[in-house]
Amino acid sequence: MPKITEIEDLKRIYKRRTPKMFYDYCESGSWTEQTFRENSSDFDLIKLRQRVAVNMEGRTTKSQMIGRDVAMPVALAPVGSTGMQHADGEILAAKAAENFGVPFTLSTMSVCSIEDVAENTTAPFWFQLYVMRDEKFVDNLLARAKAAECDALVLTLDLQILGQRHKDIKNGLSVPIKLAPHTILDLMTKWRWGLQMLGTHRRSFRNIVGHAQDVDDISSLHSWTAQQFDPRLNWDTVMEYRRKWDGKMVLKGILDADDAKQALNIGADAIIVSNHGGRQLDGAMSSIKALPSILEAVGDKIEVHLDSGIRSGQDVLKALAMGAHGTYIGRAFVYGLGAMGQKGVEEALRVIHTELDTTMALCGERDVHNLDKHNLLVPRDFYGDWA
Numbered sequence: 083m084p085k086i087t088e089i090e091d092l093k094r095i096y097k098r099r100t101p102k103m104f105y106d107y108c109e110s111g112s113w114t115e116q117t118f119r120e121n122s123s124d125f126d127l128i129k130l131r132q133r134v135a136v137n138m139e140g141r142t143t144k145s146q147m148i149g150r151d152v153a154m155p156v157a158l159a160p161v162g163s164t165g166m167q168h169a170d171g172e173i174l175a176a177k178a179a180e181n182f183g184v185p186f187t188l189s190t191m192s193v194c195s196i197e198d199v200a201e202n203t204t205a206p207f208w209f210q211l212y213v214m215r216d217e218k219f220v221d222n223l224l225a226r227a228k229a230a231e232c233d234a235l236v237l238t239l240d241l242q243i244l245g246q247r248h249k250d251i252k253n254g255l256s257v258p259i260k261l262a263p264h265t266i267l268d269l270m271t272k273w274r275w276g277l278q279m280l281g282t283h284r285r286s287f288r289n290i291v292g293h294a295q296d297v298d299d300i301s302s303l304h305s306w307t308a309q310q311f312d313p314r315l316n317w318d319t320v321m322e323y324r325r326k327w328d329g330k331m332v333l334k335g336i337l338d339a340d341d342a343k344q345a346l347n348i349g350a351d352a353i354i355v356s357n358h359g360g361r362q363l364d365g366a367m368s369s370i371k372a373l374p375s376i377l378e379a380v381g382d383k384i385e386v387h388l389d390s391g392i393r394s395g396q397d398v399l400k401a402l403a404m405g406a407h408g409t410y411i412g413r414a415f416v417y418g419l420g421a422m423g424q425k426g427v428e429e430a431l432r433v434i435h436t437e438l439d440t441t442m443a444l445c446g447e448r449d450v451h452n453l454d455k456h457n458l459l460v461p462r463d464f465y466g467d468w469a
C-alpha cells in the first residue's frame with residue numbers, strides 16, 4: 083500500500099484507477115475553468131503568520147457546525163454520482179465521515195439512496211436537495227430524508243441550470259450511463275473499477291428513479307438536468323421549503339452579500355459560500371475572495387460556511403481564520419474514495435486533519451476557535467475594489 087502524505091497522492095491513484103469519463107466529471111470546471119483554478123490559487127495568495135515559543139501542547143481542532151459536534155470543522159460536501167467513483171461510494175464516504183467524526187452530506191443525485199445510507203450508518207447525515215419541477219416528488223424526498231433522521235437539509239441554489247463542462251459533453255456523460263463503444267472501452271481499461279462495480283446496479287440512483295423514467299431524453303447530464311430541475315426557483319420557493327422542513331436548513335451556493343442577506347431573511351441556520359467548485363458560473367469570484375464581504379453583511383447573525391478549492395489543512399485554516407465557521411471538501415474526498423474506497427476517504431480526512439493541527443501549532447494556536455485574521459498576512463489588494 084503506497085504511503086499517503088498529501089491529497090495529491092490520492093488524486094494520482096484515483097486518476098489511474100477510474101474510467102476517464104468519471105475522473106473528468108469530477109475534475110472539471112465550467113467553460114474556461116478560470117473560477118475552478120482561482121478557487122485554489124486565491125488560497126495561495128494568503129500567507130500564514132508564523133509565531134514561535136508558544137506552548138503548543140493540548141491542541142484541539144474540535145468545533146461545532148450548526149449545533150453538531152465535529153472533530154474538525156470540515157464536512158463532506160454533497161457530490162452527485164459518488165457511487166460511480168467507487169461501488170457503494172455514498173455509503174463508504176458516509177462511514178468514513180462517521181468514523182472521523184465529521185458530517186456527511188448526501189446529494190439528491192446519488193447512486194445509493196437515502197435509505198441505503200441510513201441503513202448502513204448510525205450517525206445522522208445531512209441531505210442535499212435540488213428543487214425539481216415535480217413538487218410532489220420533492221416533498222416525498224423531504225419525507226424520506228426526515229424518516230431517515232437526516233438532521234439538516236442543505237438546499238443548493240446555484241444549479242437550477244447546469245454550467246457547461248466541455249469534457250462531459252465530449253465524453254458523452256449521461257444519467258444513467260449510455261454504453262457507446264468508446265464508453266465501453268473506457269470502462270474496460272479500468273478493470274479494477276469494473277470488478278468492484280459488479281452487482282451494484284441494485285442501488286442505482288434510487289433517490290430519483292421513477293422520476294428519471296418519466297423523461298424522454300436521458301441522453302446527457304445537461305438535458306436531464308434541464309428537464310428535471312425547476313428553473314423557476316426563487317426566494318419565495320426557498321421560503322416554502324424553509325416552512326416545510328422543520329430541522330436545520332443550510333443554503334448552499336451563496337457568493338454575493340445581497341443573497342446572503344436574503345438567506346438571513348429566510349431564517350436559514352447557515353449558508354455555504356460556494357461557487358460549486360467552479361462548476362457553475364465561470365468568471366465568478368473564488369469562494370475565499372467572496373467570503374469577507376459576506377461576513378461583513380451577515381457574519382454575526384448566521385453561521386457562514388465555505389467550500390470550493392480546499393485541498394489541504396492549510397486551506398481550511400485560512401478559511402477559518404478569514405472568519406468562516408466551517409468548511410466542506412468535495413473533490414478532496416472523492417480522490418480518496420476513487421483511490422481506495424472508505425479507507426481513502428479516511429486518509430483524506432486524516433491528511434487534512436494533520437495539516438490543520440500542525441499548521442495551527444506553527445501559527446502559535448492551540449484551539450481552532452482562536453484562529454482569526456491575526457494569523458494571516460493578506461495582500462492589501464486581496465479584497466479588491468470591485469465596482
Ligand SMILES: Cc1cc2nc3c(=O)[nH]c(=O)nc-3n(C[C@H](O)[C@H](O)[C@H](O)COP(=O)(O)O)c2cc1C
Nearest residue numbers: 108159160161162189238358359390391411412413
Ligand atoms: C463531481 C462533483 C459533483 C457534485 N455534485 C453536487 C451535487 O450533487 N449537489 C451539490 O450541491 N453540489 C455538488 N457539487 C459541489 C460540491 O458540493 C462542492 O460545492 C464543491 O465540490 C466544492 O469544491 P471542491 O471540490 O473544490 O472542494 C459537486 C462537485 C463535484 C466535484
Ligand SMILES: O=C(O)C(=O)c1ccccc1
Nearest residue numbers: 162163191241303307361
Ligand atoms: O455535477 C454537479 O456539480 C452537480 O451538482 C450535478 C448536477 C446535475 C446532476 C448531477 C450532479
